């Protein structure tokens with residue numbers, strides 16, 4: 091029998107492992123790469139760092155697609171990609187006037203969050219691809235404009251993402267940001283994942299660090315010159 095993926099409220103439950111280490115390493119290194127790429131975007135002096143952090147963000151997205159088909163339970167696309175109708179039904183509980191309707195609590199991503207994850211990944215990939223295109227084309231032109239529009243759209247989606255994380259946590263009285271850091275959430279014992287995949291998480295961190303070093307040190311000249 092399959093275990094349920096929703097729960098009424100977390101209050102009386104013990105914490106279980108939910109987010110594996112690769113998913114957490116992916117999330118927080120992506121946040122660092124995006125923030126770093128943003129802060130280094132304006133100046134000529136920091137351009138190599140901008141390209142390095144941007145490419146690392148791109149590599150992380152590629153990795154996440156793989157992990158979405160080969161990772162642990164809550165990292166799988168099949169766990170959190172649901173129909174648009176399911177996402178709209180979920181969001182109804184957040185409409186003004188519906189404050190007494192409790193949205194169902196999901197242990198993994200909720201149906202609306204699942205679409206946000208896909209949107210964030212797709213827009214991040216498009217931002218990186220357009221940055222590459224702008225870099226190849228050299229002089230400021232249409233590619234640079236497209237890159238700027240896409241990165242600004244991504245910033246807006248990230249703002250909505252953070253607002254949604256705070257709002258959902260507030261509804262269910264749980265700290266989702268802490269859960270994305272520790273990997274643990276209140277859930278039924280049978281809902282927990284068996285392994286945090288620590289080795290794969292550490293390898294992912296080492297691989298991104300290596301890629302960043304290699305790009306910045308000019309070891310992958312095809313991408314940075």
Ligand code: HEM
Pocket residue numbers: 113116117120121122124125154164165198199200203207210211214248251252255266267268270
């Ligand atoms: C560069 C900015 C950010 C990007 C691109 C981003 C992207 C993502 C992605 C792709 C996921 C899905 C994780 C997965 O399944 O692999 C996610 C989940 C999550 N993010 Fe972010 N994020 C960003 C910033 C933040 C920040 C600043 C916070 C904290 C305030 C945050 C909190 C979370 C939480 C708590 C989840 C899990 C949501 C849930 O419980 O379903 N994110 N984020």
Ligand code: HEM
Pocket residue numbers: 123124127128131132140141143144145147217218219220221222223224225229230231233234235237238241242
């Ligand atoms: C997370 C990924 C990235 C973010 C958030 C980002 C952000 C930005 C932003 C905001 C600008 C506009 C700066 C301004 O106001 O003038 C910019 C410019 C630029 N970025 Fe990125 N970028 C990313 C990835 C990349 C990548 C991977 C490359 C190249 C391989 C790249 C190459 C460029 C270039 C060449 C410009 C100047 C464009 C022009 O003015 O014509 N970016 N980036």
